[in-house]
Amino acid sequence: MADPKLIRKEIIAKTIAYYQAKFSQSDFIPGKSKVNYAGRVFDQQELVNAVEASLDFWLTEGRFSEEFAEKISDFLGIEHVLLTNSGSSANLLAFSALTSEKLGDKRLKPGDEVISVAAGFPATVTPILQYGLIPVFVDVEFPTYNIDIEMMRKAITSKTRCIFIAHTLGNPFNLDAVMQLATEFNLWVIEDNCDAFGSEYKGKKTGTFGHLSTISFYPAHHITTGEGGAICTNDPQLANLVRAFRDWGRDCYCAGGENNTCGKRFSQQFGDLPFGFDHKYVYSEIGYNLKMTDIQAAIGAAQIDKLPHFCDRRKENFKEWFRIFSKYPDYFILPEATKNSDPAWFAFIVTLKEGTHFKRDEVTAYFNAKLIETRNLFAGNMTKQPGFINQKWRIAGNLKNTDFIMNNTFFLGTYPGLTSEMFTYAESVLDEFIASQK
Numbered sequence: 001m002a003d004p005k006l007i008r009k010e011i012i013a014k015t016i017a018y019y020q021a022k023f024s025q026s027d028f029i030p031g032k033s034k035v036n037y038a039g040r041v042f043d044q045q046e047l048v049n050a051v052e053a054s055l056d057f058w059l060t061e062g063r064f065s066e067e068f069a070e071k072i073s074d075f076l077g078i079e080h081v082l083l084t085n086s087g088s089s090a091n092l093l094a095f096s097a098l099t100s101e102k103l104g105d106k107r108l109k110p111g112d113e114v115i116s117v118a119a120g121f122p123a124t125v126t127p128i129l130q131y132g133l134i135p136v137f138v139d140v141e142f143p144t145y146n147i148d149i150e151m152m153r154k155a156i157t158s159k160t161r162c163i164f165i166a167h168t169l170g171n172p173f174n175l176d177a178v179m180q181l182a183t184e185f186n187l188w189v190i191e192d193n194c195d196a197f198g199s200e201y202k203g204k205k206t207g208t209f210g211h212l213s214t215i216s217f218y219p220a221h222h223i224t225t226g227e228g229g230a231i232c233t234n235d236p237q238l239a240n241l242v243r244a245f246r247d248w249g250r251d252c253y254c255a256g257g258e259n260n261t262c263g264k265r266f267s268q269q270f271g272d273l274p275f276g277f278d279h280k281y282v283y284s285e286i287g288y289n290l291k292m293t294d295i296q297a298a299i300g301a302a303q304i305d306k307l308p309h310f311c312d313r314r315k316e317n318f319k320e321w322f323r324i325f326s327k328y329p330d331y332f333i334l335p336e337a338t339k340n341s342d343p344a345w346f347a348f349i350v351t352l353k354e355g356t357h358f359k360r361d362e363v364t365a366y367f368n369a370k371l372i373e374t375r376n377l378f379a380g381n382m383t384k385q386p387g388f389i390n391q392k393w394r395i396a397g398n399l400k401n402t403d404f405i406m407n408n409t410f411f412l413g414t415y416p417g418l419t420s421e422m423f424t425y426a427e428s429v430l431d432e433f434i435a436s437q438k
């Protein structure tokens with residue numbers, strides 16, 4: 001009889017050989033190879049883990065999910081980590097948790113106002129709209145691209161209940177000021193940490209300041225599981241609520257394949273159900289199923305071991321772009337880390353100065369024609385997006401800088417796959433472009 005253990009060993013050995021044959025080499029040819037803004041960076045361990053999880057064939061949350069969640073928890077220094085199938089789902093779930101009736105008067109209700117920004121990614125704003133609350137858009141500042149604290153203070157009204165903002169492209173927002181306003185006005189804080197996994201503020205990881213925070217594991221982000229995300233919190237009640245919303249709305253918190261961990265499976269009263277109705281089938285929230293699979297988590301469990309190194313590489317790459325762009329101070333506004341922060345930059349963001357004789361789209365077209373990828377700051381000004389125009393939102397004051405960003409800003413990658421050859425090439429491309437504009 002064939003021995004499954006032996007076969008497994010052979011498969012793993014072959015997987016390693018496959019990795020080396022297929023993925024370990026990549027030669028960069030200037031002008032012929034792409035300089036991507038982001039991408040997955042991995043070695044044989046991610047492949048081995050994915051194969052191990054496939055051979056386990058457990059499929060749903062299992063041993064790798066447990067390992068991955070624990071590693072995230074250790075890395076951030078946070079109590080509860082719940083895995084989900086995307087960063088957008090993480091945002092939806094973090095927000096959903098705050099709408100639960102279990103929070104009594106503290107719960108978010110339709111018509112309440114939530115402070116956010118329009119210069120960002122839609123997934124930070126869509127949960128607010130999906131639950132019938134009103135996003136209040138506050139302008140951002142240069143050169144941090146984060147919320148303007150003075151304008152934020154003015155935006156707060158008696159209807160304001162929550163702050164839901166991202167650390168823009170990895171640059172932490174002013175956490176001291178935001179948390180202080182949250183305390184003063186008794187507001188919930190959700191940190192969208194999707195672009196900032198590994199960034200620090202005053203020596204503490206972002207994603208550990210708010211009541212809840214979220215991470216994305218889409219390949220553009222600091223680590224990847226393909227699709228994937230996580231919700232983090234130190235609050236056990238919020239963790240249970242996130243789990244309930246994630247897992248069909250069910251009240252029971254047994255792990256997959258387990259039963260009766262609470263010891264009261266058949267001896268409680270819920271709603272108008274008969275006494276003792278099976279707790280496994282009690283639904284206390286209007287939930288979803290947004291769980292991660294164990295194969296995804298297996299890849300994440302290998303990726304996260306590389307996260308400190310990836311963060312260092314992102315910081316080095318940011319410095320490289322900074323050096324290259326600072327040759328042309330007349331044309332470009334260069335990004336700056338928020339005071340007291342140490343960002344693990346998602347990207348290098350640049351804005352053309354007012355009066356510059358060439359346009360953002362000319363620079364980005366030039367870069368892209370030379371195979372160097374650029375991106376705009378996501379949605380530009382969210383209020384001008386077709387899907388958002390007719391939604392209910394409010395602008396606090398004005399979005400002057402947001403509009404300027406929509407027209408004049410772009411970013412380049414800082415991901416760990418960038419090499420010194422790529423930077424040498426990119427520098428020559430920028431020099432060429434500037435010379436062509438004289």
Ligand SMILES: Cc1ncc(COP(=O)(O)O)c(C=O)c1O
Binds near residue numbers: 087166192195216
């Ligand atoms: C700030 C921010 N939040 C949320 C998301 C959504 O993450 P995902 O793509 O995993 O749904 C993104 C996009 O990638 C993002 O940049």
